[in-house]
Amino acid sequence: MAYKIAVLPGDGIGPEIVAQAKKVCDAITKKFGHEFEYTEALVGATAIDQVGDPYPADTHELCMNSDAVLFGAIGHPKFDNDPSAKVRPEQGLLRMRKTLGLYANLRPVNTFKSLIHKSPLKTELVDGADFMCIRELTGGIYFGRPQGRSEDGQTAYDSCVYTAEEIERIIRLGFEYAGKRRKKLTIVDKANVLATSRLWREIGQKVAPDYPDIEVEYMFVDNAAMQIITWPKRFDVMVTENMFGDILTDEASVISGSMGMLPSASIGVHTSVFEPIHGSYPQAAGKNIANPCATVLSAAMMFEYAFGMMKEGALIREAVDQSLEAGVVTEDIADGKKAYSTSEVGDWLAEYIEKA
Ligand SMILES: NC(=O)c1ccc[n+]([C@@H]2O[C@H](COP(=O)([O-])OP(=O)(O)OC[C@H]3O[C@@H](n4cnc5c(N)ncnc54)[C@H](O)[C@@H]3O)[C@@H](O)[C@H]2O)c1
Structure with a gap:
């Protein structure tokens, strides 16, 4: 067939x-x-x-x-x-x-041996970096409503919306992938500021006991943005919401050396x-x-x-x-x-x- x-x-x-x-x-x-x-x-x-x-x-x-x-x-x-x-x-x-x-x-x-020198990051930082970023793709601020402009056009707004169900299915996927790899999951959010992120963290904490062999950590997105370029080898599987994932994965592309290499x-x-x-x-x-x-x-x-x-x-x-x-x-x-x-x-x- x-x-x-x-x-x-x-x-x-x-x-x-x-x-x-x-x-x-x-x-x-x-x-x-x-x-x-x-x-x-x-x-x-x-x-x-x-x-x-x-x-x-x-x-x-x-x-x-x-x-x-x-x-x-x-x-x-x-x-x-x-x-x-x-x-x-x-x-x-x-x-x-x-x-x-x-x-x-x-x-x-991940890195390609013969491209490591292309990365703007130091060789010793990127050599051996290998992680999987799982980005939520159908929720969050790219889809949230209301979105638009005020009548006078002088104010614009977007809404970041996540349901518990949307969060749980992607976080579970993160745990499952971590189980197939080095058994470490980083859940990236901005729980100190955003209500949606607090729900992400709450659900992470709720489902974590179902995966006792996975080491889980929670990280604010600003810290994650820094750690990706200062210590990328610390990550195994990272799971995050739509917009954070969009930005972090482009940032992470510098580890591989070219946008043209990342599937x-x-x-x-x-x-x-x-x-x-x-x-x-x-x-x-x-x-x-x-x-x-x-x-x-x-x-x-x-x-x-x-x-x-x-x-x-x-x-x-x-x-x-x-x-x-x-x-x-x-x-x-x-x-x-x-x-x-x-x-x-x-x-x-x-x-x-x-x-x-
Ligand atoms: N999934 C998608 O289809 C997708 C994703 C991002 C941007 N876009 C759209 O693509 C258009 C261009 O956006 P952009 O310039 O921000 O991003 P881009 O990824 O198209 O290009 C950014 C830069 O990355 C490099 N690059 C990208 N692909 C490459 C390749 N295959 N080989 C070698 N170098 C490569 C080039 O230096 C390029 O200038 C916009 O219309 C944007 O909306 C589409």
Whole structure:
């Protein structure tokens, strides 16, 4: 039986990086004899331009009927530079997360030996850093209502809203992942100021006794922001709310050396979505220079998390490691040496996998 993969390239560099991830998936297909059926659909600014909706009903239906979604990125400067635009690409992403029930975004943060020197942090600080950040994805201030402006336009407001149920399911996920790793969970909040954070902490304390082998600590987000860059090796699994997770994971990307290297998986009620953490990098769109590794590594997470294919995921990771060792890299990590194009890196990875 063929696994069904919905492919949503999106905007900017999205189509170029997703094409490389597909090459890698095809190589895995050849190597392991799996069958995958890909169907492309519109999302983001491209979807607004073509059908007036950043997450069209057809796209949603396809996602619901697929075994996994491989996602590129959304976003276009014409919307970024027009705050008054009523229909926006980001609405498509948020609606996709909400309607697929993707309440958890898993972002592994680790180092690549040959990229450690690229990190602005000292080598001894980042070498060996390896943690999983679990970001709540469908609640909090990005979705809370009311949100808007006063009638005179001089006051604006957002609401941060969390239910106990939303918090408990993600905190339990955090404990479960910690159980599969080094058995340490850090729950990040701002419980000294925010009511929602106090509920997070209360629920953390309520469920912790169910996981007696996990060491749990509670940390204020400002402290966590500092510890990520001063002592990243102290973390194993970190779980936090939507906006804190959004900010902390971008900060954590400096540990790996480039935004172009970090994958993620969004999991929840319906089909899981696998996507790089970076955006549509519009300056690079169509130039064949963007780093495809974050998307390729997202495909590795897809094999592992959606299909339980651990060997396949591991081989993709090995291919990426080897491409870094061999210097077959895009300009963001080439360090003044020869830079390969997006498609050349994709070809190299696919060939490595086929020959492995
Ligand atoms: N999940 C998403 O689809 C998502 C996430 C963040 C931003 N966005 C959107 O993307 C657009 C651009 O936003 P931005 O500039 O803040 O973020 P971005 O992640 O697109 O780019 C920020 C910087 O990171 C680097 N970078 C990102 N991806 C890279 C890659 N694959 N290879 C090499 N370098 C890479 C580049 O230096 C780039 O200037 C906006 O419209 C924004 O709304 C979308």
